[in-house]
Amino acid sequence: MTTQYPVLTEGPEPGLPRPDRASGAVAPSPGPAWDGPTYYGRAQLKPAPFENAVVGGYIFLAGLSGSSAILAAIAQATRGEEAGPLVRRARYTALLAPTLGSALLIYDLHTPSRFYTMLRVAKATSPMSIGTWILMGFSGCAILTAAAQFAGDRGVAPRAAGVVARLAGWPAAVLGAGLSTYTASLLAATSTPLWAAAPRALAVRFGASSMAAGAAALALAETDAPTRRRLETLTAAALAVELAGDAAAALAYRRTGVAPATRGRAGRVERFGAVGLGVVLPLGLYAARHWRDRAGRPEDGRALSVAAGLAVLAGSALLRVAVMGAGDDSAARPDVSFRFSQPDNLPPGL
Amino acid sequence: MTMHPRAADFPQSDLPGVIPHESELTAGVRIEPGRSYGFFTDTTVCIGCKACEVACKEWNNLPADNLGLTGHSYDNTGALSANTWRHVAFVETSGCGGVRDTVEAPFQSGWLMMSDVCKHCHNAPCLEACPTGALFKTEFDTVVVQQDICNGCGYCVPACPFGVVDVSPVDGKAHKCTLCYDRLKGGLEPACAKACPTDSIQFGELSVLQARAEERVAVLHERGVPGAYLYGTPGAPGATGDLGHLNAFFLLTARPEVYNLPAAPTRPANRVAPSLASGLAAVAGLAVAAAFLLGASDRRRS
Numbered sequence: 187m188t189t190q191y192p193v194l195t196e197g198p199e200p201g202l203p204r205p206d207r208a209s210g211a212v213a214p215s216p217g218p219a220w221d222g223p224t225y226y227g228r229a230q231l232k233p234a235p236f237e238n239a240v241v242g243g244y245i246f247l248a249g250l251s252g253s254s255a256i257l258a259a260i261a262q263a264t265r266g267e268e269a270g271p272l273v274r275r276a277r278y279t280a281l282l283a284p285t286l287g288s289a290l291l292i293y294d295l296h297t298p299s300r301f302y303t304m305l306r307v308a309k310a311t312s313p314m315s316i317g318t319w320i321l322m323g324f325s326g327c328a329i330l331t332a333a334a335q336f337a338g339d340r341g342v343a344p345r346a347a348g349v350v351a352r353l354a355g356w357p358a359a360v361l362g363a364g365l366s367t368y369t370a371s372l373l374a375a376t377s378t379p380l381w382a383a384a385p386r387a388l389a390v391r392f393g394a395s396s397m398a399a400g401a402a403a404l405a406l407a408e409t410d411a412p413t414r415r416r417l418e419t420l421t422a423a424a425l426a427v428e429l430a431g432d433a434a435a436a437l438a439y440r441r442t443g444v445a446p447a448t449r450g451r452a453g454r455v456e457r458f459g460a461v462g463l464g465v466v467l468p469l470g471l472y473a474a475r476h477w478r479d480r481a482g483r484p485e486d487g488r489a490l491s492v493a494a495g496l497a498v499l500a501g502s503a504l505l506r507v508a509v510m511g512a513g514d515d516s517a518a519r520p521d522v523s524f525r526f527s528q529p530d531n532l533p534p535g536l
Numbered sequence: 537m538t539m540h541p542r543a544a545d546f547p548q549s550d551l552p553g554v555i556p557h558e559s560e561l562t563a564g565v566r567i568e569p570g571r572s573y574g575f576f577t578d579t580t581v582c583i584g585c586k587a588c589e590v591a592c593k594e595w596n597n598l599p600a601d602n603l604g605l606t607g608h609s610y611d612n613t614g615a616l617s618a619n620t621w622r623h624v625a626f627v628e629t630s631g632c633g634g635v636r637d638t639v640e641a642p643f644q645s646g647w648l649m650m651s652d653v654c655k656h657c658h659n660a661p662c663l664e665a666c667p668t669g670a671l672f673k674t675e676f677d678t679v680v681v682q683q684d685i686c687n688g689c690g691y692c693v694p695a696c697p698f699g700v701v702d703v704s705p706v707d708g709k710a711h712k713c714t715l716c717y718d719r720l721k722g723g724l725e726p727a728c729a730k731a732c733p734t735d736s737i738q739f740g741e742l743s744v745l746q747a748r749a750e751e752r753v754a755v756l757h758e759r760g761v762p763g764a765y766l767y768g769t770p771g772a773p774g775a776t777g778d779l780g781h782l783n784a785f786f787l788l789t790a791r792p793e794v795y796n797l798p799a800a801p802t803r804p805a806n807r808v809a810p811s812l813a814s815g816l817a818a819v820a821g822l823a824v825a826a827a828f829l830l831g832a833s834d835r836r837r838s
C-alpha cells in the first residue's frame with residue numbers, strides 16, 4: 187500500500203433501502219469520521235439482524251437474574267436466617283432469565299423451531315455459544331435453588347430444602363457472574379465498530395449495570411430499612427463503577443474514530459437515558475436521601491429511594507437497547523466502519 | 537492457458553454426463569479434498585459483464601434481490617446479500633461528485649470494476665461466531681453454512697468484517713457463497729469462475745493462485761500500473777488482525793475503501809477473552825463489596 191491511490195468522491199444518492207435484509211436496515215448518509223472514498227456511501231458492513239428491544243430486554247433480564255443469584259448467595263452466607271426474605275426474593279428474581287429471558291432469545295431467532303441446534307456444539311470463540319451454556323447451567327441451578335426455597339417455605343423437608351438451596355445457590359452465583367457479563371463480550375466479538383471499539387469498557391458497563399439493577403430491584407422490595415440502606419449503597423457503588431466504564435468507553439470511541447455513530451437517536455438514548463437517567467440521576471437521589479438520613483428525617487427519604495431504584499432499572503434496560511442501536515448505526519455508516527478498520531486501530535503486534 | 541490434452545477426448549457438444557475432473561480442463565486444477573482452494577479476482581481485467589452474478593444465481597437457484605436502478609453507475613446489485621453471492625462493483629474514476637465526465641482521455645479507462653464475493657477467510661469470523669456449528673470449514677478449506685442446522689440466530693452477520701453473510705427473511709437461515717461446494721465435490725470449477733470471460737475470476741489451489749497473483753502484480757508494475765497490489769494474501773491489506781489470509785483474494789489498483797473493502801479488518805474472536813475477563817473482574821469486585829456491605833449490617837445496626 188505504498189502507492190498513490192486515486193480518490194473517488196462520494197456518489198450523490200443515499201443507499202437504497204434493502205428490503206431483502208432481515209433487519210430492514212437502511213444505510214444513512216456518510217458523516218465526518220472517514221473522509222476518504224466510500225462506495226457511494228453504501229454500508230460496508232451489515233448490522234446485526236437482532237430485534238434490539240427483544241435482545242436488549244434479554245440482556246437486561248440476564249443481568250438482573252445473574253446479579254440476583256450472586257446477591258442471594260452472598261446474603262445467605264453473610265447473614266444466614268436473618269436475611270431470609272431478601273434471599274427468597276433474590277432467588278425468585280433469578281428465575282427471570284431462565285423463563286422470560288430464554289423465551290425472548292428463542293423469539294429473536296429467525297428459525298425459532300431450531301433453537302435446540304445451539305446445544306450441539308460448545309465453542310470458546312463464540313460468546314453466543316459460551317452464553318448458551320452459561321444460561322443452561324444457570325437455569326438449572328437457579329431453578330433448583332428456587333424450587334428448594336419454595337419447598338422449604340411450604341414446609342416440605344425444610345432442612346433438606348435449605349441445604350439444597352444453599353448448595354445450588356453457589357454455582358448459580360458463579361454462573362450468574364458470567365450471565366451478567368458475557369452479553370458484552372457477545373457484542374464486542376463482532377465487526378460492528380461501536381461494539382468492537384471498547385470490549386473491556388463495555389463489559390464493565392454491562393457487569394456493573396447488572397449488579398446495580400439487581401441490588402436496586404431487591405432494595406425496592408426490601409422492608410427492613412437497614413438492609414435497604416446496604417443494598418442502596420451497593421447500588422450506588424455499582425453505578426459509580428458503571429460511570430467509570432461509560433467514561434472509558436467514550437474515550438475509546440473517540441480514540442478509534444467511531445464516536446460519530448453515537449450522535450444518532452440511539453446514541454442520545456444512551457447518553458440521556460442510560461447514563462443520565464440510569465446512573466447520574468439515581469446517584470444524586472441516593473446522595474439526597476443520605477443527607478435526609480443525616481438530618482434525622484430518614485422516612486422522608488423513602489420516595490427518593492424508590493425513584494432512584496426505578497431509574498436504575500430503567501437505565502439498565504435502556505443501556506442495553508441503546509448500545510445495540512448505536513452499534514447498528516455504526517455498522518451502517520461506511521465513514522465510521524472505514525475509520526475503524528484503519529491500520530492504526532489494529533491490535534498491537536498485528 | 538493452452539488447451540488441456542484431455543480436452544480432445546470430448547469433442548462432442550452433447551455429453552452423456554459430467555466429464556471426470558472437469559476442472560482440469562476448464563481451470564487447470566484437479567480438485568481433491570484436503571487441499572486449499574480459492575479465488576483470485578484480478579480486477580484489472582474485469583469488464584463488468586456480470587456473467588459471474590448470473591452464473592451464480594443460475595447454479596445456486598437464487599432469487600433476484602432489488603429490481604430497479606440504484607443510480608450507482610452500472611451497479612444495480614448494490615451489495616452481497618442472502619440472495620446475491622457475487623456482486624460486481626462499478627467505480628467511475630473520471631468525473632466528480634458521482635457525475636460522469638463526458639470526455640475520456642484516449643486509451644484510458646475511467647472504470648474500476650470488481651467482482652466481490654465471500655472471502656472464505658482463513659480464521660473466518662462468521663464461523664468462529666456461529667453458536668450452532670452450522671458454519672464449517674469444508675475439506676476444500678472453504679467456509680459453508682449447513683442449511684439444515686442454521687437456526688437464524690444472525691450472529692454471523694455482524695461477525696463478518698466484510699459484510700458478506702446475511703440472514704434471509706424468506707427462510708430464516710443465513711446464506712452466502714459456498715465456493716460451489718457441490719460443484720467442487722463433483723470435480724467442477726465454481727460457476728462464476730467458469731463463466732468469467734476474461735479470467736478476472738480465477739479458481740485454483742491457493743498457493744498456486746497466490747504465486748500467479750504475485751507475478752501478475754510484477755507484470756502490471758512493469759507495464760506502468762504502479763498502483764496494483766494484492767488484497768487478502770498473507771501480510772497484505774485485508775488479511776490483517778489475525779485473519780490469516782483470505783482464500784478469495786483480489787488484485788486492486790485503488791484504496792480498498794474505493795471498492796467498499798476495509799483496509800485493516802480484525803478477528804472478532806480475539807476480543808472475547810479481554811471483554812469477558814474485565815466484565816467478570818468488575819462483577820467480582822462488586823460481589824466483594826456486597827459481601828462487606830451485607831455482612832456488616834448486623835454490627836452497624838446494633
Ligand code: SF4
Binds near residue numbers: 663
Ligand atoms: S468473508 Fe465473511 S462470510 Fe466470508 S468467510 Fe469471511 S467472515 Fe465468513
Ligand code: SF4
Binds near residue numbers: 681685687691703710
Ligand atoms: S445465523 Fe445460522 S450460520 Fe449464522 S451464526 Fe447463526 S446459526 Fe450460524
